[in-house]
Amino acid sequence: xxxxxxxxxxxxxxxxxxxxxxxxxxxxxxxxxxxxxxxxxxxxxxxxxxxxxxxxxxxxxxxxxxxxxxxxxxxxxxxxxxxxxxxxxxxxxxxxxxxxxxxxxxxxxxxxxxxxxxxxxxxxxxxxxxxxxxxxxxxxxxxxxxxxxxxxxxxxxxxxxxxxxxxxxxxxxxxxxxxxxxxxxxxxxxxxxxxxxxxxxxxxxxxxxxxxxxxxxxxxxxxxxxxxxxxxxxxxxxxxxxxxxxxxxxxxxxxxxxxxxxxxxxxxxxxxxxxxxxxxxxxxxxxxxxxxxxxxxxxxxxxxxxxxxxxxxxxxxxxxxxxxxxxxxxxxxxxxxxxxxxxxxxxxxxxxxxxxxxxxxxxxxxxxxxxxxxxxxxxxxxxxxxxxxxxxxxxxxxxxxxxxxxxxxxxxxxxxxxxxxxxxxxxxxxxxxxxxxxxxxxxxxxxxxxxxxxxxxxxxxxxxxxxxxxxxxxxxxxxxxxxxxxxxxxxxxxxxxxxxxxxxxxxxxxxxxxxxxxxxxxxxxxxxxxxxxx
Numbered sequence: 388x389x390x391x392x393x394x395x396x397x398x399x400x401x402x403x404x405x406x407x408x409x410x411x412x413x414x415x416x417x418x419x420x421x422x423x424x425x426x427x428x429x430x431x432x433x434x435x436x437x438x439x440x441x442x443x444x445x446x447x448x449x450x451x452x453x454x455x456x457x458x459x460x461x462x463x464x465x466x467x468x469x470x471x472x473x474x475x476x477x478x479x480x481x482x483x484x485x486x487x488x489x490x491x492x493x494x495x496x497x498x499x500x501x502x503x504x505x506x507x508x509x510x511x512x513x514x515x516x517x518x519x520x521x522x523x524x525x526x527x528x529x530x531x532x533x534x535x536x537x538x539x540x541x542x543x544x545x546x547x548x549x550x551x552x553x554x555x556x557x558x559x560x561x562x563x564x565x566x567x568x569x570x571x572x573x574x575x576x577x578x579x580x581x582x583x584x585x586x587x588x589x590x591x592x593x594x595x596x597x598x599x600x601x602x603x604x605x606x607x608x609x610x611x612x613x614x615x616x617x618x619x620x621x622x623x624x625x626x627x628x629x630x631x632x633x634x635x636x637x638x639x640x641x642x643x644x645x646x647x648x649x650x651x652x653x654x655x656x657x658x659x660x661x662x663x664x665x666x667x668x669x670x671x672x673x674x675x676x677x678x679x680x681x682x683x684x685x686x687x688x689x690x691x692x693x694x695x696x697x698x699x700x701x702x703x704x705x706x707x708x709x710x711x712x713x714x715x716x717x718x719x720x721x722x723x724x725x726x727x728x729x730x731x732x733x734x735x736x737x738x739x740x741x742x743x744x745x746x747x748x749x750x751x752x753x754x755x756x757x758x759x760x761x762x763x764x765x766x767x768x769x770x771x772x773x774x775x776x777x778x779x780x781x782x783x784x785x786x787x788x789x790x791x792x793x794x795x796x797x798x799x800x801x802x803x804x805x806x807x808x809x810x811x812x813x814x815x816x817x818x819x820x821x822x823x824x825x826x827x828x829x830x831x832x833x834x835x836x837x838x839x840x841x842x843x844x845x846x847x848x849x850x851x852x853x854x855x856x857x858x859x860x861x862x863x864x865x866x867x868x869x870x871x872x873x874x875x876x877x878x879x880x881x882x883x884x885x886x887x888x889x890x891x892x893x894x895x896x897x898x899x900x901x902x903x904x905x906x907x908x909x910x911x912x913x914x915x916x917x918x919x920x921x
Contacts, residue, residue, distance in 0.1 A: 392418060393417060393454075394417050394418060394455065394456055394562060395440075395456075395563060395595070396416040396453070396455075397413065397415050397416065397452070398452040400451035401450045402432070402436070402444060404446060404447055408619060409619050410432040411620050413616070413619075414621065415614050415621060417595050417597060419562070419595055420589070421611050421612065422589065422609060423597050423598070423612050424598040424599075424605075424606040424613045426601065426603065426613055426616065428617075428642075429601070429851070430618075431616040431618060432616055433616050436599075437599050439465075441472065441476050441482065442467075450465070455479070455563075456562070457479045457562075458479055458562075462475070477504055477507075478508050479561055479562050480561055481561040482556060482565040482567065485567050485568035487540070487548035487551065487552040488540060488541075490552060492540075493540055493541060497535060497536055497538055497540065497551045499520075501520035501551070502517050502519070504558045505519050509558075509559060519558075520554075521533050523557065524536055524550075527550040527553050527554045529550050544709060546709070549569060550584065552569075553569075553584065553585070553588070560594075563597065564589070564597070565597050566585065566596055568599060568601070568602075578919070582608060585609070601848035602849075603849065607627060612625060613625070613626075613631075615642065623639045631643065645849040645853045647852070647879055648882060651702070651860075652864045654701045655699070658698040658699040659733075660697065660731075661699050661733055661750075661836050661837050662720060662730070662732055662751070663696050664696075664729070664730050665694055665729045666692050666693075666694065667716065668688065668692055668726060669724060670687060671686070671687050671689060672685070672686060673685045673686065689712045689715040690712045690715050690719065693712075693728075693888075694895075695888060695898075697871060699836065699867050699869055700868070701869055701870075701885045701886070703869075703870070703872065703884065703886050703887070704888070705872065705874070705887070705890060706874060706880050706916065707890035707891055708916075714841065717871060720751070720839060732750050732751055732837065733747075733750055733836060749835065750837060751837045751839065752775075752835040752837070752838050752839070753830065753838065754839070756841050758819070758822035758826040759814065762825060766813070768796070768809050768825060769811070771814070771829055772792045772796065772828050772829045772832055773788055773789075774829070776792075779833055789810070793810075795828040795831045796809060796828050799824040799825075799827050799828045800858065818851070819847050820854055823843065823855050827858065827859070836868065837870075838868055838870055840859070840871065840873065840874075841873045843855060843872075844856060844876070852879075856879065856883060860883065872884055876920075877916060878920065880901060886901065887904050889916070891910075896912050
């Protein structure tokens with residue numbers, strides 16, 4: 388029976404694709420002005436639950452009840468025809484999607500996209516809607532809102548794009564906001580800014596929020612109540628403080644125990660340097676304003692005179708916000724971007740010439756943030772993992788090549804016994820965590836001495852991230868691998884790194900052992916990062 392005081396009551400919600408149920412008869416309600424978090428791993432059904440409420444789960448069979456108190460009166464969202472449901476979307480219920488770069492139209496300015504919502508839903512005239520869009524952008528804390536309104540999505544930072552998405556969602560002052568992983572792709576300080584923004588807007592507007600996330604830290608700081616989903620079912624729900632302090636279901640306890648655990652092998656005394664950087668500077672051309680831009684471009688310095696050393700068996704963490712220069716430093720270490728200064732791999736210097744650097748490339752491999760975009764969807768697992776062998780060992784016989792690929796897959800827990808016919812499969816046939824293991828196997832097949840890890844777990848949920856970290860830790864112990872770990876996640880640094888560099892504005896502002904920097908930070912920026920991560 389529906390809760391008479393609730394803004395939204397969901398009863399017996401079932402969602403199926405092709406006869407296969409992915410949401411199995413769940414129940415929950417949201418009170419006016421309440422913040423409810425729906426938590427679970429990838430594939431648990433939490434996002435499909437939110438999409439089905441607005442009729443956005445394409446190709447799905449949806450049954451159950453979703454009583455909602457709209458501006459025009461109580462309605463069952465699941466029983467509404469598309470025409471009426473279209474009136475609810477954006478007006479009474481809005482949604483903020485996980486990745487604004489794919490949710491926003493790249494062909495229209497931010498202001499135009501927000502104004503379009505106001506014209507469609509509020510009936511504002513074009514001039515009025517443009518001014519209202521600028522005011523909404525200002526309300527989300529974006530600086531110089533008039534200029535930002537005229538910008539395209541690619542011209543904004545990740546945090547600014549997410550703020551623009553929030554401005555669009557709040558254009559019509561909805562009663563309920565569905566926020567689907569709104570901070571997953573953001574660094575810790577920007578994540579905290581978005582969280583504070585949502586909290587402030589929710590309080591001022593009296594809006595209810597259904598937060599879809601796998602980030603338990605976010606839930607603890609933001610939500611009033613939490614509902615935990617596993618395999619399409621809500622296995623536990625209640626007040627956040629009570630559920631986190633005394634979890635009743637084994638799956639809830641598993642999620643709470645899935646935070647990164649420090650397991651760092653000691654670096655052998657006298658271990659040689661495998662990667663060294665001296666006075667590394669990375670600059671990029673930028674357009675000049677006015678007619679001067681016709682004749683020459685300006686320069687933007689992304690990394691200022693950086694130095695570091697990385698021993699065999701050691702992990703050096705590089706932490707900082709988006710735009711701090713950490714990824715540019717990693718690209719310089721890989722000689723994948725032009726730089727000034729010196730980078731040595733095993734005592735040999737990058738020359739910047741492909742033919743001369745082939746041997747060094749075999750020694751330094753990389754694992755990127757998002758395996759779904761870094762692994763070609765057109766290549767089989769055998770082709771993906773073995774691609775480096777084609778370049779560095781072209782004379783290897785086909786049987787020997789295949790055996791090397793199988794061995795690398797076995798090492799990362801993706802052997803043929805667990806995954807029959809794995810060599811003929813494609814990346815889309817695996818989960819996010821499994822794809823990241825494939826990316827690690829692809830790096831290991833050449834038996835490198837150094838691996839650059841660029842945000843290796845940020846795209847994964849907590850349990851998958853923990854599994855990948857454990858794998859990387861065990862590989863380092865067994866093989867003496869050196870890791871250059873690029874991340875914005877302080878918890879990953881604490882779990883994996885021996886030493887850490889803190890970057891801000893392209894400069895290394897603090898460095899030292901993880902214990903010293905994390906327990907007694909000196910620089911104000913480091914203090915700010917650590918405060919945002921607690």
